[in-house]
Amino acid sequence: MDRPHYKFWPKRLPHSLTVPATSLWDNLATSARRYPHKPGLVFFDRVTSYAELQRQAELLAARLHALGVRKGDRVLLDMQNCPQLVIAHFAILRANAVVVPVNPMNRAEELKHYITDPDAKVAITTGDLAAEIAKADAQLPEAQRLRHLVVTQFTDAFDPASPDGGPMPAAWRDWLLTRHPLPQLASGEVHAWTAALDNSLPLPPLEVGPADLAVLPYTSGTTGNPKGCMHPHRSLMHNAVASATWGNGTCETVALVVVPMFHITGMVSAMQACIYMGASIVLMPRWDRDVAGWLISNRKVTSWTNIPTMVIDLMASPNFANYDLSSLVHIGGGGAAMPQAVAQRLLEQFDLRYVEGYGLTETAAPSHSNPSDAPKQQCLGIPFMSCDARVVDPETLRELPPGEQGEIIMHGPMVFDGYWKRPEATAAAFVEFEGKRFFRSGDLGRTDEDGYFFLTDRLKRMINAAGFKVWPAEVEALMFKHPAIQEACVIAAHDAYRGETVKAMVVLRPSHKGQVSEQDIVDWCRETMAVYKAPRIVQFAEALPKSGSGKVMWRALQEAEAKH
Structure with missing residues (x-):
């Protein structure tokens, strides 16, 4: 194989890495030993040191062990970005178990698969999502149900009354500040986060190493249900170390982490890489351009991995001129192409080269990346x-x-x-x-x-909506549960902001014609599936084009859409 790209390889870096022959838990334990008092997590007003991060993860690991979690067991982790996600992720690893990260946008119909397919008996979530998990669980046969659900509230991790926390958008207040009542599990127990961590239980011995299963993230594809990708400690370890090294990271790195950590990029290139380095993670629970601008300015963020649409949105803020981006030394991401004009503006205005990368859930995030000194x-x-x-x-x-x-x-x-x-x-x-x-x-x-x-x-049939991968077969399988839908074919439609958006061509059952509108189907989809998957456009058709074997010719519909 010819390797012309080696001419552009960062001069100080080796072409391949020898990574630690240890578990991912060891990265947290090592950083906590080296930098006990250093900020590990910053979330609104709350700074969690590395020593405290390790302490809380060990307390939760001891509780998980007491609840029956053993080596190799799969534990659901369903959260938006918050300190508890990081604590729970490492607690599961410390309990010798396997993290099953779940997109918090998933609804009950989708969540059933994430409980049954990995045979999970324990789940950890936030108060705003707990009822949806309980609803999914109640619809399962008793033998497949969860035995334990640990529920945290966002305010377990910060003080909403503190003036030091920075701005909180009005749209976030109910979501973050409400303390939700704990739901009932049909055949199991529900535990409050604070009570779960309030223990003096013994920690089990650490029994996992590089070859043991660490994380089971799910990815969809050309068939209906998502598939679990088996990642041992060693595959995530490699890309955590490589991401840190490639991005010139050190223990002094201050990283803005707003890409979701339930997703492989946020989990590996952000969270795991930072914990390995002993860097500080400034957490955002979801995207808001003015919160991001304030945090970069006030927390002196040096590194920001993102989706290009975030950069476009931040630069479009009417407050953009007030933000100080001078601390940033590394900016990059993937999931969608960065428009050339925006990349050029970053270079000319801030001397920042946007470093695009590429990877999949199956490759633990990056398999490709631009060299920071010579990106294209x-x-x-x-x-x-x-x-x-x-x-x-x-x-x-x-x-x-x-x-x-x-x-x-x-x-x-x-x-x-x-x-x-x-x-x-x-x-x-x-x-x-x-x-x-x-x-x-x-x-x-x-x-x-x-x-x-x-x-x-x-080659695969997939829609890329602002960096979210949407697999039409999965959306179609969910849509067929609507009593009015006889046939559905999901395709991509152009969207000025998201790049692509989800469109469904629908044939109604004769009994429901005139009874259901296109908007009714859109509304039902938003209730039934994660909002990024739900078709934003529904168009009724009398029939869908079929091949000689009776298969729906989705490509013909896609090509017709592209001509609009």
């Missing part, structure tokens, strides 16, 4: 540290020369072990190439003469 705009970058990536013909697996479009495949220590309980899907996701096991990304791309990778199209 609207480009995936070059293969990441220790990663071997190629562009091949999807049919013959012949490697293609620069400029020719093919499927991007990757091999390296960041690649997952396979899909949970899905041996057929695992087998289909990998190919043997030059004697090594390569993961098939399902994305079509090309390289240029310098060895940089560019995304050109998708």
Whole structure:
């Protein structure tokens, strides 16, 4: 393999890494021992030191062990960004168990799969989401239900009356300040977070190492239900260390973390990388441009991993001129292309080169990234540290020369072990190439003469809505539960802000024609599924185009939409 991209490799960095042969828990324990009094987390007015972060994680780990959690057990973690997410994530690892991160936008119908597929018996969540988990749990057969639910309130982690916490948008106040009553579990116990941590229980021995399963994040695909990606400690460890190294991170890094930590990018390139370095994490529970501007200015943020739409939104704020971005030395992200004009403005106005990267849940976030000294705009970058990536013909697996479009495949220590309980899907996701096991990304791309990778199209059917991946088959499977829907086909529609948005072509059952409007279907979808997946546009049709074998020809509908 020719490696022209090595000419652009950051000069001080090796091409591959030797990473610690320890568990992810050891990263927190080591940073707490080295920097006990250093800020680990900053959330509104509350600063949590590394020593305190370790202490609380160990208390929760002891409680989880007392509740019956054992090595290899899967524990659901369903939260927006807050200190409790970080504490619970590391507590689960310290209890020798496996984190199952869940998108907090998921509704009861979706949550049932996240309880049953990983055989989870314990879940940890926030008060605003607890009732939805309890609702999902109650609809399951008794043998598949949760035994324990630990519930925290956002105000367990900050003082809303403190003047030092910075701005709180009016839209956040009810959400963050309400202390929700604890729900009932159909066949189990519910525990308040504060009571769970108030214990003197013994900690179990740490029994997990690099090869043990650490995290089971779910990703959808061309079939209906999401699949769990089996990531051992070693794959996340590699990309945590590599992300820190690639981004010139040190223990003095102050990172703004607003990308969600239930998602692989926020979990690995932000949370895990920062904990490994002993850096300080400034947490935002969700996006708000003026909160972000205030935090960068007042907390002297040095590093910000984001989705390009966040940067566009911040720069469009009427208050933007009042913010001081001079502390930033590293800015980058992925999930969607950064518009060239915005990247150029960042460079000219702030001397910041926006570093775009690329990766998937299956590759523990980055498999590619732009070198910070030589980034190309609207480009995936070059293969990441220790990663071997190629562009091949999807049919013959012949490697293609620069400029020719093919499927991007990757091999390296960041690649997952396979899909949970899905041996057929695992087998289909990998190919043997030059004697090594390569993961098939399902994305079509090309390289240029310098060895940089560019995304050109998708082999898989997927919609990218402001960085959120929406898999039409999953949305269709949920839509078929509506009594009025006979057929549904989900496609991408153009959206000026999100890039793409979700559109559903729907054929109604004859019995419901005239009884249900397109808006009724939109409203039902928003109630039934995560809001980013829910179709924003529904269009009724008398029939959907079909192939000779009776399959819906979604591509014909997609092409017709693209011509509008």
